Each structure stands twice: as structure tokens, then as C-alpha cells.
Amino acid sequence: GLGVALHRNTVLMQNAALVGVTGLSFLPPLLAATGWINALRLLRHWRGQPVTRTRLDFTLSVVLLLSAAVYGLWQIRTFHPAERPVVRTLLIQPNVSQFVKWGREDILALYRQLDQRTRLYTEATGPTTDGFDLIVWPENAVPVNLDDSPEADAFHRSFFEPLLQTGNFSLLTGAQTRTPDGGGQNSAVLFSPQTYTPRQSASKQHLVPFGEYLPLRQQLPILERLLGHILPGDFVPGQGTQPLTLTASGESVGIVPLICFEDTVGRLARRFVRPGPQILANITNDGWFLHSDETEVHLANARFRAVELRRPLLRAANTGVTCFIDPLGRTLSQLDDPATGSTFIEGCLPGALRFAPGSALTFYARFGDVFSYLCLALTSSALLLHLSRRKKTHASTVEPTASHPTDHR
Numbered sequence: 001g002l003g004v005a006l007h008r009n010t011v012l013m014q015n016a017a018l019v020g021v022t023g024l025s026f027l028p029p030l031l032a033a034t035g036w037i038n039a040l041r042l043l044r045h046w047r048g049q050p051v052t053r054t055r056l057d058f059t060l061s062v063v064l065l066l067s068a069a070v071y072g073l074w075q076i077r078t079f080h081p082a083e084r085p086v087v088r089t090l091l092i093q094p095n096v097s098q099f100v101k102w103g104r105e106d107i108l109a110l111y112r113q114l115d116q117r118t119r120l121y122t123e124a125t126g127p128t129t130d131g132f133d134l135i136v137w138p139e140n141a142v143p144v145n146l147d148d149s150p151e152a153d154a155f156h157r158s159f160f161e162p163l164l165q166t167g168n169f170s171l172l173t174g175a176q177t178r179t180p181d182g183g184g185q186n187s188a189v190l191f192s193p194q195t196y197t198p199r200q201s202a203s204k205q206h207l208v209p210f211g212e213y214l215p216l217r218q219q220l221p222i223l224e225r226l227l228g229h230i231l232p233g234d235f236v237p238g239q240g241t242q243p244l245t246l247t248a249s250g251e252s253v254g255i256v257p258l259i260c261f262e263d264t265v266g267r268l269a270r271r272f273v274r275p276g277p278q279i280l281a282n283i284t285n286d287g288w289f290l291h292s293d294e295t296e297v298h299l300a301n302a303r304f305r306a307v308e309l310r311r312p313l314l315r316a317a318n319t320g321v322t323c324f325i326d327p328l329g330r331t332l333s334q335l336d337d338p339a340t341g342s343t344f345i346e347g348c349l350p351g352a353l354r355f356a357p358g359s360a361l362t363f364y365a366r367f368g369d370v371f372s373y374l375c376l377a378l379t380s381s382a383l384l385l386h387l388s389r390r391k392k393t394h395a396s397t398v399e400p401t402a403s404h405p406t407d408h409r
Helices: 002-006 016-024 027-046 056-078 098-103 107-125 150-164 221-227 260-264 266-272 294-309 363-367 370-397
Strands: 087-093 134-136 170-178 184-191 199-203 244-248 251-259 278-284 313-317 323-325 331-334 347-353
Touching (some): 016 266, 016 294, 087 244, 087 313, 107 134, 107 150, 150 170, 170 244, 170 251, 184 251, 251 260, 251 266, 260 266, 260 278, 266 363, 294 313, 294 323, 294 363
Parallel strands (some): 134 170
Antiparallel strands (some): 184 199, 244 251, 323 331
16 A cells, blocks of 8 residues: 555554554655646646635645644553553574575474574573563574374474473464364464463464465366466465453463464454454564565554554564564664674564554554545545536536427428
8 A cells, every 4th residue: 555655754654553554554645646737726826817716725735734733742642551461472583585485404403493483481480470571583484394194293292382382471373273074274383481281372364365375276277287286275364353362461462363464454353353462473484585575565554553553563574574563664673793783684572562552453453444445435526526517517508409390381
């Protein structure tokens, strides 16, 4: 959406809590159109041509822009994070290339990497009150499907249980799971402190075409013949909007799981929002795009979810950008190389998440893109009215033709 262009303007961004990023997209074309129209008026005035003296459109645009700025400044000035609860969090960025993931020459090395990075922090604190409440690994960090076979289950139990017992923390990781009928899912799995089971999970709902499923596979057999060897099966989309839950500072905190590019879809994220303290948790793997600007574009889009829903956002990415974002959409900290500024590194990012006071639901969280739908309805109505008037005007200018009998008298 055009509103994403305002991702560096913290003041105007705050209006996304009312109208969402789609509603915020109303501002750029409005101001551009108003500027263009008034430039034409000045040009005609200098040429001595008659011009419309009414400046209502210009006045309304200025008033709207000033109102949006005042609202944004008020939101920033009055924002004071709640004292409790505080979620002490550690984000792990493995920085594993897609070639290594696809090659799978040494799968155990990927598990060892995650284990060592996590233990580096958990064994230093141990099961104390100074440890972490939540540790997050990125999307598909676990290479083998958790439910692949009894052997896979036994392996994962022997891997996770010793790791979870190094501290009193919950572990959120991306992994593949299976539905009861055997379908594969791209999931976010939350392990409780010091135990492998039971565990909570939520699966990705917005799947990537040609990456996680083949569109029209059944309807167009030619696609199956051309691309079936690359994508032999489709992932099954997740269902439900129940957030995951963890305990931090003695209180229950909800986790809104946003997998891969789901943190760019506001209408999906708002379905998980409930009253009370919640975290927006994006686990993603942008390694497909190598060292391109895609990671920064992804972050720019994700920033608006924190504003729309007034919830802190954490992002654990395989190759970046791994960061913490506050409910105002401001980046609190991000993982990068201090010398070069590159985010394509392996590392860990500790941080503490605080919530907006009361964590009440925003207007956007309650009503979604109602402003955008209203604009669409008004535009459609105006277009239909314009076409109707043109049709009537055209009909009135056509001379009626009638045949007259010849008078032979």
C-alpha cells in the first residue's frame, strides 16, 4: 500500500491505529491531486484564464493533514509503557543460506548451531528470575518435520528436553508439522518451560503461491506436468485465530503468531487480537532473497502492524531483519554488524518487551479497514452517478425520429 511509504514518519504512522495502512494510503494521492489541481489553477490565472475561486479542496486537505499530524503527536506524547508485565526475550538469527537448507548435507549441524547459540545465554542465567521468559527461533529453523515419524519424534524429544531444562523459558520456533490426515503445515510451535510436551502450535494461513502451494493444480493439469516435480505437494493452510499463551512476570501474555509474510497482512493479524497484554511475533525466513533490499521492505511493512494494533512486535528472521519494535512502530533494537551495519549476520538479540497501558483494542483492531471500504463505496457510487448522468445527457441530445404519413389532399 502507498501508506507504507510513510514508514519513517512516526507521527503520521500513528493514524494507522484508526484506519490501517490501507486507510493511510489515502493521504499521498489526496495531497498529490490537491497540489496538481492548485498548480493548474495558478497556471491558468497567470495566463489570464478564468479560474474557480473556491479553494475548498485545498482547505480540506490542509485540515486533514494537520489533524493527522496532531493526532500522531498526541499519541506519541501520551504513550507511556506499562510497568508490568515485562517479557524478557532472546531472538536467535542463524543466518543459514537456502542452499545449505536445500542441500541438507549435515542436518545435525543446523541443530547444533541453534543449541549452542541458545545455551550461550540460558546456561549463563540458569533457571533464575534473571533469565528469559521467551526465546524465539525463525521460520523453519527446525529442518526436520516434528511429526514425520516416531523416529523423528524421539530425536526431537532428545534434542529439545535437555535444552529446555537449561532455564525457565518458553521456546517459540518455526517448524513443519502434520495434520491428522498427513498434510504438511508451516507452523509456529511454542514449547513450555522444561518440557517437550504438551506444546502449542499455530499454522500459517496465507500460503505463498508457487512456494507453498501450486495454484489451480487440479484444474490445470499442465501446471502439474510443468511444475509438479518442483512442488510435489501443497501445504495445508492453518485454521483458527486463537493466540498462543505464555507466562511472564507472573501474568499470562498472548502471542500473535505471524509466519513469513503474514506480518504484512493487517486484516489477518487483527483477528488474533484480544484485550490484555499481547506480543506480535513474526518468525520468517527471507533467505530466498539473498542479500537484497527485500528484508528492509519486509520490515517497513511489518512496522505498521505494531501501530495498527498497539502491540509490541518482535521479528526473528533467519537472515534479518531481527529486531524489537514498540507499539508506536519505532525500532527499539535490531541485530546488525556494528562495523558495517549489515543485518546478514549470525547472532542473538536480547531485549525486553513492554506493552501499551491497558492494552485496549484500537479502532482498527475492532473495525478493520472500514474506512477503506467506505472510500471504495463512495468512489463506486460517484462513478455510477457520473455514468448515469452522462447517459441521460446523451439521450436528451439525440433527436427523436418519427415517421409522418404523406398528406395527399
